[in-house]
Amino acid sequence: MLQHPHFDPVAFTLGPLAVHWYGLMYIVGFAAAWYLGRWKIQRGLSTIRLTDFEDLLFICMLGAVFGGRLGYVFFYKPAQFLSDPLTIFYLWEGGMSFHGGLIGVLLAIALYGYARKYSFFVLSDFLAPLVPLGLAAGRLGNFINGELWGRTTNVPWGMVFAGPQDGLARHPSQLYQFGLEGIALFIFLWFYALKPRPTGRISAYFLMGYGVARFIAEWFREPDDFLGLLTANLSMGQWLSLPMILAGVILYRFSATQSRHAQ
Structure with a gap:
């Protein structure tokens, strides 16, 4: 049985400003996406212009934050926020939904693609391999904060978290998600996308890959x-992942009819 290190959620302070580890993880995630996207474009592995990519990444960042917050509101706590709508804006209290963030990002891609005359799936195929490292960073932030812990267990690597206050060992499910949704999905998508693929195929693999990884990890998460x-007996995370998997299967079948293009 292991003990969670009980990290200080505040990484450092700048005068009255407290910078939290979780916020830093968002920055790390988008910085990784920016670096990897530039790397591909500068090596001629994409038809997307560098300035367009950087603009798109900024818009997707806004879509992820606002979509993540609104998704949490409507998927997880609709009654609470309907009774006190202003708490929607209390971002410092936490509460973000990946599935809501994904909807926000897809909307951002659609709007930007329409404005700049890019195919939706050309943009989504390019961005899909850049996302998992951001997801990994977010799950690492959850682990540092000692939140979103797992179900009770007697496995040797079970960990006691301060939050439950019951002294029981639990699965470090944040690290399971870090490995599955983050590192493993990134490795697969990144190397798969280095060669021209049918339009929509990479996006399909992202939807199916994340959906399956999240569904599995939720069995260990409280x-x-x-x-x-x-x-x-499924969690909200599992129910929200099922439509992702179905959408990925449909998109995979659609991509079989499309021509190959550089990502």
Whole structure:
């Protein structure tokens, strides 16, 4: 049985400003996406212009933050926020949904693609391999904060977190998600995307890959205490992942009819 290190959630302070590790993880994620995207474009591995990519990345960042917050509001705590709508803007209190963030990013891609005359799937195929490292950084932030811990377990690497206050060992599910949704998905998508692929194929693999990884990891993660397990003993995260997997399968079949292009 291991003990969670109980990291200070504040990385450092600048006068009255406290910089939290979780916020830094967002910066790390977008910095990694920026670097990898520039690397591909500068080596002629994409038809997207560098300035367009940088503009798109900024817009997607806004879509991820606002979509993530609104997704958390509507998927997880709609009653609470309907009773006190202003708490939607209390970002410092935490509460972000990946699935909501994904919707925000897809909307940003659609709007930007329309404005700059890019195919939606050309942009999404380019961005998909850049996302998992950001997801990995976010899960690492969850682990540092000692939040979103796993279900109780007796495995040797079970970890005692301060949050549950029950002294029981739990799965470090944040690290499972770090490895599955983050590192493993990144390695697969990055190397797969280095060669021309049918339009939509990389996006399809991202949807299926993340959906399956999240669905598996949720078996080890403690369900939200205000929701518990839902129909068929599945968590909200699992139910939200099922449409992603289905969309990925449909997109995969669609991509089989498309020509190959550089990502």
